[in-house]
Amino acid sequence: MSVPIEAPNVQVTLPAHPPAPARVGLVPQPLPGRALKALLSLAFFWGIIPYAVWVPPHYPWPAVCVCAGGFMAHLFWTGRYRVLWFLGVCPRCGKHLRIASGTRIALPHTLTCFACHFEPVLRVQEPVEARPEALLRHLKxxxxxxxxxxxxxxxxFLSCDGCGARQPATPELRRxxxxxxxxxxxxRQLADEGRFLD
Structure with missing residues (x-):
């Protein structure tokens, strides 16, 4: 049985910076499987609380079991995709970002850039035709x-040498x-000629 792999058009965004291109391969996690794994993790960790009370020191283990069960259930429930591979750069500093293979994520997903310590967001790129402002837009x-x-x-990609804006190089945007x-x-030519008239 082959595993379905999705490779949506994604980009890495950060406010006040031009979006950076990215590539990701995702394996969708079906809802029944996510719900079952979330319930099993809750049942396991919360089910061992009566036995964990007897392990010295007695007081932290029930709290650890409650927190671990909640964390694992949240991880399984919200992880709509499992990452196979990822390539992307930070929009602020241009350094490579990392998502480990096998990580469970949902889109949009917040990343951490360990070079500039900002948190860009990996999100699905809207098709250019679906946006009403499907024209080239500068950042300023x-x-x-x-x-x-x-x-x-x-x-x-099309990039502006003035403000650094980036757009996909579709035929419409190239024109x-x-x-x-x-x-x-x-x-610019008219401005240069106007200078000589003064």
Missing amino acids: PECTGSWSEGWMWDER AADDENERGALL
């Missing part, structure tokens, strides 16, 4: 930077970037 409205095409792993670069070049 007053940005006059030019768009250029770059590569991250094996995918193309919009070319139009915006052309208008920007024309405005």
